[in-house]
Amino acid sequence: MTGPRRAPHERGAPMSERFAEPWRAALARLDDADAEGAVEAGAWALVLHAFDALEARPEVERARMREALAGALAEVEEPLATELGRAALAALNGDAPTHWPAELMRPSPRRLLKLLRGELDGFAAARVAGWLAAHPDERATLEALLEAGASARSEPLPVAAASSVRMRDPEEGQLLGALDALGLEAVLFREPAPRRLALYAAEPTAVRLEAEGVTTEEIAPGYWLGRLAPHLRGALAVKVRVGEREAAWSLRVGPREKR
Incomplete structure (x- = not known):
């Protein structure tokens, strides 16, 4: 007898399945989204690409996202959104993104956990995924967070040695x-x-x-x-x-x- 099916966000589900729900939610937002909203939704393609899960999505879904992204990129003006949108479109076309604006600093455990839970918007999720794509050894940290039952509560950011400055999150x-x-x-x-x-x-x-x-x-x-x-x-x-x-x-x- 098999046990109950695990939801994508539960411990034990394959990493590639954890972003199925945010991906479907992003597709659902396309009908009412403006140009920047469509690019934000499309940025989830980069998250799936980072975890080798994009090609597993039905072609009809990828085609819909490609069409929405291509149209939105002609209208959006914000530079970061444009760069992420172009990278996502490349991934949807089966190409490796040539310029993927990733986070510059190592994401905090709380931010990684938010990525796993689908609690980040598309832009933030894509930037975290970009950092992970550039640091594949760190992907084990994601599973470790789930195994340890890491808390999503806010924790102070570390301060520099010999400094009393507390960084804003x-x-x-x-x-x-x-x-x-x-x-x-x-x-x-x-x-x-x-x-x-x-x-x-x-x-x-x-x-x-x-x-x-x-x-x-x-x-x-x-x-x-x-x-x-x-x-x-x-x-x-x-x-x-x-x-x-x-x-x-x-x-x-x-x-x-x-x-």
Whole structure:
């Protein structure tokens, strides 16, 4: 006699089956989604691709997602969404994505668990899956999390040695973009007021940001946090520095100003 069938999210189910439900939910969202919503849904193709599960989905599903993505990419403007959408479309076409914007830092156990449970949106899930695809040895960590019954409760992020700075959890904010050349991510925190901007570097080195209307509040190796003046809206031109390298960057910190 066989036992009860395990749901995809339960311990013991093959890893490739754990994302069947988020994939079906993404397909269901396509009918009412705008361009960015369709790309967010399509980003789940990258998650399945990372776990060698995409080709197992029925061709009718993959064809529907391909068609929706191709149309949405002609309209979406946000750079990160565009890059993830193009990578997902490549995977759906049976090609290896040439540029997959993955997370720069090792995802926390809580974030990995959220991926397994399908609790991340498509963009976040695809970026975590991209990191795992680049670090295949870490995939064993996912099963270890389930075996240990890891908790999804929030835990403080580690702080740098000899530093009293407590990093803001990037999951609590809005990812504004990644600057691959410097190994840097920017996250906007709208609450509690006033708004704050944080930079997270892939390496534990000095990070700085200079911009009009931005006041530095916290600095630690690989981390910078600053307060935004209330009048800042739309695109914010900043100069960032990581170690000895620097670059100009444009970040959208609020809605476009009404004309």
